[in-house]
Amino acid sequence: MEYIIEMLNIVKDFPGIRANDDVTLQIKKGEIHALLGENGAGKSTLMSVLFGMYKPEGGTIKLRGETVQISGPKMANFLGIGMVHQHFMLVHNFTVLQNIILGVETTKNGFLKIEEAREKVLALSEQYGLKVDPDALISEITVGMQQRVEILKMLYRDNDILIFDEPTAVLTPQEIDELMEIMRGLAQEGKSIIFITHKLDEIKRVADRCTVLRRGKCIGTVNVSDVTVEDMSEMMVGRKVILHVEKKPNEPGKPVLEVKNLTVKSDRSKKNKVQNLSLEVKEGEIVCIAGIDGNGQSELVYAIGGLIPADSGQILLKDEDITNKSIRYRSIHGFSHIPEDRHKHGLILDYNLAENLMLLEYFEPRFQSHGFIKDSEMFSHADRLIEQFDIRSSEGGRTKVRSMSGGNQQKAIVARELSRNPDLLLAVQPTRGLDVGAIEYMHSQIVKARDIGKAVLVVSFELSEVMQLADRILVMYEGEIVANVKPSEVTENELGMYMAGAKRGNAV
Amino acid sequence: MNDKKKIKLAMPDLSRAAGPLSSIFAIIVGLIIGLIILLFANSSKALAGFGWIIGGSLQSAKDIGNVFYYATPIIMTGLSVALAFRTSLFNIGASGQFIMGALGAVMVGVHADFLGSFHWVAALLASMVFGAVWAFLPGLLKAFYNVNEVISCIMTNYIGMYLVNILVRATVYHKLTNRSVPVKATANIPKMGLDKLFPDSMVNGGFLIAVLISILIYIMLNKTTFGFELKACGYNKDASLYAGINSKKNIILAMVISGALAGIGGGLLYLAGSGKYIYVEDILAPEGFTGISVALLGMSHPIGTLFAGIFIAYITVGGSYMQLSGFVPEIIDIITATIIYFAAFAQILRGALQRIHFRKAGDRS
Numbered sequence: 001m002e003y004i005i006e007m008l009n010i011v012k013d014f015p016g017i018r019a020n021d022d023v024t025l026q027i028k029k030g031e032i033h034a035l036l037g038e039n040g041a042g043k044s045t046l047m048s049v050l051f052g053m054y055k056p057e058g059g060t061i062k063l064r065g066e067t068v069q070i071s072g073p074k075m076a077n078f079l080g081i082g083m084v085h086q087h088f089m090l091v092h093n094f095t096v097l098q099n100i101i102l103g104v105e106t107t108k109n110g111f112l113k114i115e116e117a118r119e120k121v122l123a124l125s126e127q128y129g130l131k132v133d134p135d136a137l138i139s140e141i142t143v144g145m146q147q148r149v150e151i152l153k154m155l156y157r158d159n160d161i162l163i164f165d166e167p168t169a170v171l172t173p174q175e176i177d178e179l180m181e182i183m184r185g186l187a188q189e190g191k192s193i194i195f196i197t198h199k200l201d202e203i204k205r206v207a208d209r210c211t212v213l214r215r216g217k218c219i220g221t222v223n224v225s226d227v228t229v230e231d232m233s234e235m236m237v238g239r240k241v242i243l244h245v246e247k248k249p250n251e252p253g254k255p256v257l258e259v260k261n262l263t264v265k266s267d268r269s270k271k272n273k274v275q276n277l278s279l280e281v282k283e284g285e286i287v288c289i290a291g292i293d294g295n296g297q298s299e300l301v302y303a304i305g306g307l308i309p310a311d312s313g314q315i316l317l318k319d320e321d322i323t324n325k326s327i328r329y330r331s332i333h334g335f336s337h338i339p340e341d342r343h344k345h346g347l348i349l350d351y352n353l354a355e356n357l358m359l360l361e362y363f364e365p366r367f368q369s370h371g372f373i374k375d376s377e378m379f380s381h382a383d384r385l386i387e388q389f390d391i392r393s394s395e396g397g398r399t400k401v402r403s404m405s406g407g408n409q410q411k412a413i414v415a416r417e418l419s420r421n422p423d424l425l426l427a428v429q430p431t432r433g434l435d436v437g438a439i440e441y442m443h444s445q446i447v448k449a450r451d452i453g454k455a456v457l458v459v460s461f462e463l464s465e466v467m468q469l470a471d472r473i474l475v476m477y478e479g480e481i482v483a484n485v486k487p488s489e490v491t492e493n494e495l496g497m498y499m500a501g502a503k504r505g506n507a508v
Numbered sequence: 509m510n511d512k513k514k515i516k517l518a519m520p521d522l523s524r525a526a527g528p529l530s531s532i533f534a535i536i537v538g539l540i541i542g543l544i545i546l547l548f549a550n551s552s553k554a555l556a557g558f559g560w561i562i563g564g565s566l567q568s569a570k571d572i573g574n575v576f577y578y579a580t581p582i583i584m585t586g587l588s589v590a591l592a593f594r595t596s597l598f599n600i601g602a603s604g605q606f607i608m609g610a611l612g613a614v615m616v617g618v619h620a621d622f623l624g625s626f627h628w629v630a631a632l633l634a635s636m637v638f639g640a641v642w643a644f645l646p647g648l649l650k651a652f653y654n655v656n657e658v659i660s661c662i663m664t665n666y667i668g669m670y671l672v673n674i675l676v677r678a679t680v681y682h683k684l685t686n687r688s689v690p691v692k693a694t695a696n697i698p699k700m701g702l703d704k705l706f707p708d709s710m711v712n713g714g715f716l717i718a719v720l721i722s723i724l725i726y727i728m729l730n731k732t733t734f735g736f737e738l739k740a741c742g743y744n745k746d747a748s749l750y751a752g753i754n755s756k757k758n759i760i761l762a763m764v765i766s767g768a769l770a771g772i773g774g775g776l777l778y779l780a781g782s783g784k785y786i787y788v789e790d791i792l793a794p795e796g797f798t799g800i801s802v803a804l805l806g807m808s809h810p811i812g813t814l815f816a817g818i819f820i821a822y823i824t825v826g827g828s829y830m831q832l833s834g835f836v837p838e839i840i841d842i843i844t845a846t847i848i849y850f851a852a853f854a855q856i857l858r859g860a861l862q863r864i865h866f867r868k869a870g871d872r873s
Binding site for chain 2: 305307326327328329330331332337339344345346347348349350351355359360362363367368371372373
């Protein structure tokens with residue numbers, strides 16, 4: 001029996017769209033099988049079919065050669081199929097051990113037999129090299145650790161087929177390395193892994209074979225060692241994709257943003273989140289802040305955006321001190337912000353696209369008269385931006401933003417922020433969770449903004465993005481800038497050392 | 509009759525009609541369960557009693573007029589709760605704001621008869637201000653100290669009730685009957701022709717004012733930048749903050765307007781000239797809590813709330829006739845409560861209807 005699980009000719013329809021059209025996915029025992037596709041290509045649908053959450057219109061699922069009808073997640077679990085979701089399913093005020101056994105507790109007379117569980121967990125973490133502290137609270141451990149807990153949850157349930165849904169989206173470069181190691185270890189121990197992703201280099205690093213989906217159709221399954229990254233991206237997008245950011249050399253002009261000796265205190269610990277930090281972003285320049293998540297980037301961004309007060313220091317926008325100005329003041333004086341979390345901070349999901357596109361300008365005279373919103377202007381504004389920024393949606397300006405794809409939601413934010421013709425664009429993790437095509441688009445928009453003389457400040461945890469996009473790289477470590485370098489003068493390895501605090505350069 | 513109006517409102521597009529349809533569903537299920545309760549209570553007279561609920565309000569023009577009279581205050585408290593809901597605030601304090609509004613209206617209504625024909629307007633404005641002030645407190649606490657508005661509203665309900673008792677005693681007290689003295693005739697809200705349409709009923713211009721205010725609130729929520737901000741804060745507080753919207757200001761304003769609406773409700777009821785007086789007793793005004801039901805049944809939509817208020821009044825007036833069939837009047841409260849429970853489920857049903865709609869759309873493609 002060659003394949004442990006086979007999904008043959010799966011067809012799944014949704015209103016107006018065929019999400020899976022004759023898709024076949026065959027997984028061998030002990031392999032890491034990548035499932036590659038853009039957002040909306042049908043990866044999640046296929047996995048939901050595997051978990052019995054959707055009933056397919058056609059096709060069969062075979063487990064170890066036998067046809068099975070999977071009625072729901074519980075049955076999938078029983079058959080040994082487990083999944084690490086992109087957003088972890090953990091109880092934050094429970095310990096690691098409690099989370100792992102949650103739902104499958106062994107009990108005696110109604111009492112938990114926690115010691116037995118602890119031994120099993122410790123044995124598993126030893127066997128697979130998944131170091132965790134079973135008594136730590138989930139809220140106190142890092143995201144990388146939380147992911148290990150999710151993996152241990154699957155192992156504790158004796159799952160053989162492990163699905164990783166975009167597992168690297170939330171990890172730092174070091175954590176990604178460790179995860180790759182863990183995945184290889186799991187495969188060697190005979191577990192079969194389905195690795196859902198759209199990051200090609202990760203597939204190249206860890207996967208044995210790769211099945212590519214595009215618009216619900218199965219494009220093909222390839223041996224990863226036989227193909228190049230470019231081949232896979234072309235299979236995924238359906239056209240040649242420029243994986244490298246194309247940009248001309250820049251000529252920075254006057255400083256637009258100046259941060260001087262900024263300190264932001266932490267309300268929890270004595271250590272300052274941002275420590276006496278200074279930086280400068282000039283016209284026509286892309287400055288990228290690299291660093292591992294949690295080194296004060298968020299606080300720096302919040303302080304620049306006016307969301308939290310600065311404890312000391314100054315923030316100047318075009319030579320004007322905006323340190324104590326309101327968010328609205330900054331926004332109408334040339335500051336644009338693409339926040340990290342587009343659902344929480346960037347968009348009002350229950351508003352339609354047109355309303356979201358005027359969210360920062362609805363009070364301007366062109367959108368209202370005497371407090372009454374001009375609907376026609378709102379929609380024509382939306383139509384212009386939809387056209388100009390190629391935002392795809394089912395009903396144009398009237399589309400509820402909640403129903404749009406992640407890439408198009410991000411386009412809507414970009415459209416809104418860039419159309420306001422800002423002097424300074426602050427983008428935090430602008431390509432997080434986006435597929436190759438959308439990343440290409442985002443990068444080209446950022447470069448375009450730079451080329452017309454905007455100052456751009458990008459915060460990113462992805463080194464490759466930083467290296468490609470930046471005209472100048474600042475590395476942030478424990479609230480301070482520890483390096484100020486040009487991408488041409490530094491290697492990714494060196495940056496990694498700055499990020500880990502092992503090396504210090506001349507700041508600013 | 510009200511049901512028919514709602515069906516007419518229903519758009520051919522099922523997903524847009526899902527809101528009103530699910531409210532109608534809630535009403536139907538609530539009525540059926542009400543019938544079952546009646547069967548248990550007294551099976552021989554159940555159908556007769558049920559008949560009163562359905563049709564009791566349609567016996568005469570007087571009854572219909574009374575439906576509008578009873579609807580007026582609960583439309584206002586319903587609007588009050590609905591507006592707060594849209595800003596993701598739960599104004600459970602409509603009861604306190606309502607009775608404070610009533611006090612303001614009665615105080616001006618009793619003492620300010622020198623205002624002549626402007627008298628009733630001044631009394632109504634007083635009710636608005638009193639209600640607004642009473643909601644300002646929880647709004648302030650919520651905005652600046654993040655005190656949960658439910659807790660502070662419950663507290664202001666009781667404080668309001670006792671304060672009104674004290675102030676009634678101090679300013680407008682009629683000792684013999686232990687209640688407020690009647691307002692001057694000039695403070696009564698004009699009939700605005702409704703007495704001709706519905707002779708002998710208690711309806712007055714207050715109902716038209718409530719309808720007008722419903723429409724104004726609808727326009728405010730959906731057509732103005734202010735409403736745009738309010739709803740934005742309600743849907744997503746964080747994104748509103750990023751967009752530079754001052755959420756503190758909006759929370760306070762939403763509560764103040766919400767309180768003003770409840771206060772006007774109190775004013776409209778106690779200036780109706782229908783023999784309503786503020787009794788000095790330790791009972792929270794029930795209109796405030798009925799407002800929560802009305803807002804839920806009306807899906808927090810101003811126009812939906814208007815119809816929901818009329819409907820609740822409709823079955824209340826009909827239900828009051830059930831005593832003729834030997835039922836206790838409390839039974840109508842049980843049936844109203846059942847309908848409200850199902851109104852809460854209405855949201856779920858709304859989702860289900862939309863799914864059916866999608867599935868049908870899928871079949872076509």
